[in-house]
Amino acid sequence: MTTIYHNNRCRKSRETLAILEDKNEEIQIVNYLETPPTEKELAGIIKLLDISPLELVRKNEQIWKDNYKGKEHSDAELISIMHQNPKLIERPIVIKNGKAVLGRPPENVTKIL
Structure with missing residues (x-):
């Protein structure tokens, strides 16, 4: 099972999802704006990505x-x-098999497939 934290309004997210669909992956889509990950889940994702929490923040957002x-x-x-x-x-x-990537660029997803 491949999990994508997805925002359908984001072009990069849609492109990444299309790559997963083209690879016939079994996909769990998490619309994280409607169902945000818990703090524990976020900490786990950050660990899998091997980045700092600050690196996961969209710093251009007005909020x-x-x-x-x-x-x-x-x-x-x-x-x-x-x-x-x-x-x-x-x-x-x-996220797939205990590995995670950011789909920026969308082709990054192929690293864990």
Whole structure:
């Protein structure tokens, strides 16, 4: 099973999903804006991606600029911020067999297929 944290309004997310569909993957689609990952799930995803929480934040979003930019945040605080504001989570995230990648560019997904 391949899981994609997906936003249908995002072109990169749609392109990544299309790659998965073309590879005939069994896909679990998580619309993370409607069903945000828990803080524990986010921490696990970040660990699988092997990045810092700050690297998963969409820093160009207005929510970030208005409320969080330029301030110090612990990793736990960043995870909480993303959980409370899922729009700040970089997308798409694809997970398969204990490995994860960001679909930016969408072709990154082939690294774990």
